[in-house]
Amino acid sequence: MPVRSAGMNPAERQKGVVVEGELVSDPGSAATDRFALARRAVAAIGTTLDDRGTAAELAAFLVEELCDSATVDLYGPQEGRREAGESLHSAAVAGRRDLLDSLEKAPRDRVSVRALDAGHPITASSSHGGAALVTLSVPLLAWDRVYGVALALRADRPFDDDETAAVHYAARLAAAHxxxxxxxxEAGPRVWDLRKVLPADPERTHPEVELAVRHVPCGTGGRVGGDWCETLHLHSGRVLLVVGEVMGHGLDAAVDMNAYRSTLRCVASTDLAPHGILRRLDAMMSAESGRRPATCLLALLDPADGTAQLASAGHLPPVVFRADGTAGPVPLRVGPPIGTGPGSGLAAHEATRLPLAQDDTLVAFTYGLIARRGEDIDTSLARLSGLRTGPGAGAGELLDGILGEFLCAPAPDAARTDDDITVLATRLHPRP
Known part of the structure; x- marks a missing residue:
């Protein structure tokens, strides 16, 4: 019996098959459509780290693909496994409200409790306007932990075994998210403790270098990335600026971030050029198994001759805001990310020399600042380069203006990602 999709003839979609919560397919012409249903579920459910948002995506997917109405009830975020006295809370509703309104509370609770107790889908039948109303209740179960229950309602036609399994798959996918x-x-507090191990802000002021740093954690609760930035004062009055980003999020990314930072400090103390630091750091970190790769941008400032030597390991180029009001990204030779090793097949890290006038401002940043879903990275960089600074604005004021523009300006055709944002601005003030 084919899977029913809202607004489509049932014969237009093939059924999906689930074994032990995993969608599989038997040999035959329907295999492609069965896996297409799984791909649509993966794409539609769990796009954020908000439980109510995931519940809404699950309900919408069930109505779009498998039933007429759907509702998702969740336990509170701190309640965990269902115990006596705990109650479910409505989190999402989709589809025909008349079917939901006709489902009396007592039968709904009974079928939900039965599914939660059994740990697998339960079907119940009632009537609506003289027609049969079939209710399929599926627990949201992941790794022996129950997060709630989903109800799928259909008029006139029962769910067959394959359709029941497909609803079960979608529910388990939501529970996994x-x-x-x-x-x-849970990892959030530990990650922030790790961030305090090494200072991220400029360690001390330099009489000829103006510095400003801004860090904006990602908006979704508990999701923490591996961004970092810092400044190192080297010999002969030079200053090394560092902006880096470990790939991924969570506790593992934060642990690797601190490993990269501490190792880079050690390598930088040998007074190598920026590209030499990146090569040495890459060789050391790629020798450690299990490290996540990281992008990194180094800028060695020399106030005495008004220059910066720049080297990038897979990192976005900085943008220079000139004293005459123009701005643009610095053309860099980008080497491979740190931790990929010399066998990555990419060109080696190289340095680029950049003259900086007294009132020029160099702005380095992590990917979260300009990242937009559905927007080309060159378009995002062009928008940053198109910003104009007011006369006399300091480095901190420039960063505040940049963040205000990118965080507050509407983006109707693209959505900001859930990445951390780290931005660093520097300006040289050489002595006369």
Whole structure:
């Protein structure tokens, strides 16, 4: 019996098959459509780390693909496994409200409790306007932890075994995302403790270098990334600026971030050029198994001759805001990310020399500042380069203006990602 999709003839979609919560397919012409249903579920459910948002995505997916109405009830975020006295709370509703309104509270609770107790889907039948109303209740279960229950309602036609299994798959997928969200919330405090191990702000002021740093954690609760930035004072009055980003999020990314930072400090003390620091750091970190790769941008400032030597390991180029009001990204030779090793097949790290006038401002940043879903990275960089600074604005005021523009300006055709944002601005003030 084919899977029913709202607004489509039932014969237009093939059924999906689930074994032990995993969608599989038997040999035959319907295999492609069965896996297409799984791909649509993966794409539609769990796009954020918000449990209510995931519940809404699950309900919408069930109505779009499998039933007429759907509702998702969740336990509170701190309640965990269902115990006596705990109650479910409505989190999402989709589809025909008349079917939901006709489902009396007592039968709904009974079928939900039965599904929660059994740990697998339960079907119940009632009537609506003289027609049969079939209710399928599925627990949101992941790794022996129950997060709630989903109800799928259909008029006139029962769910067959394959359709029941497909609803079960979608519910388990939603529960897995809720488990991931819970782990991220639990890791949050430990990640922030790790961030305090090494200072991120400029360690001390330099009489000829103006510095400003801004860090904006990602908006979704508990989701923390591996961004970092810092300044190192080297010999002969030079200053090394560092902006880096470990790939991924969570506790593992924060641990690797601190490993990169401490190792880079050690390598930088040998007075190598920026590209030499990146090469040495890459060789050392790629020798450690299990490290996540990281992008990194180094800028060696020399106030005495008004220059900066720049080297990038897979990192976005900085933008220079000139004293005459123009701005643009610095053309850099970008090497491979740190931790990929010399066998990555990419060109080696190289340095670029950049003259900086007295009132020029160099702005380095992590990907979260300009990242937009559905927007090309060159378009995002062009928008940053198109910003104009007011006369006499300091480095901190410039960063505040940049963040205000990118965080507050509407983006109707693209959505900001859930990445951390780290931005660093520097300006040289050489002595006369």
């Amino acid at each position: 809720m488990r991931h969200s819970e782990e991220q919330r």
